[in-house]
Amino acid sequence: MTQVETGSAPRRRLSAAARRQRIESAAVEVFAERGYDATTLGEIATAAGVARSVLYDHFPDKRRLYLHVLGTESNAMLAQVADGITGAGDGRDRMHATIAAYLAYTRDRPAGRRLLVDPVPSGDPELDQVIRGYRDARAQVVTTLLAPDLARAGIAGAAVPVVVELLIAGVDGVARWSADHPAADQDEVVGSVLRLLWQGLPRYADPGER
Secondary structure (H helix, E strand, O other), rough: OOOOOOOOOOOOOOOHHHHHHHHHHHHHHHHHHHHOOOHHHHHHHHOOOOHHHHHHHHOOOOOHHHHHHHHHHHHHHHHHHHHOOOOOOOHHHHHHHHHHHHHHHHOOHHHHHHHHHOOOOOHHHHHHHHHHHHHHHHHHHHHHHHHHHHHHHOOOOOOHHHHHHHHHHHHHHHHHHHHHHHOOOOOHHHHHHHHHHHHHOOOOOOOOOO
């Protein structure tokens, strides 16, 4: 028997790894937009273009999927920033690379940034605590990066987490602005942030301040 020509190529079946990646990507987008409590697995399956039964093959419940994508996005953010922190050069060069890396992460993975930095409250205290843990981890990374510069500026003790939080919030604000203004010269954006931080920190304990 001759096979009837349909005029179109047969659809290729996605591998399990590809389906899982689609589910994870869709979950990040939907959780970031709607929050944990309002999101259903059916919405994520639809966004991923897979049957709900396929989603269950990879993630048995919403909580495990949410925790998984939180961890994945946090690791991605820290890995990208760590490339700047541990790169070559002096402290100024590494700070420049770190700022540029975070701005790039925000442009490349805006939903991931919202999920970690501006999450819709989950309605679950334990899950909210997990998110706070990731925030604390990011703050520790920045504190480690800036430790020598903070010490030189006379910033110590209880002032350290306050200054670090201010710096993180400021750089994140610039990152969001940069993502909304893609035509802006990114080198100039990074340079402006670097100059403010690098020149401002040493003046923190300036005895001549008014």
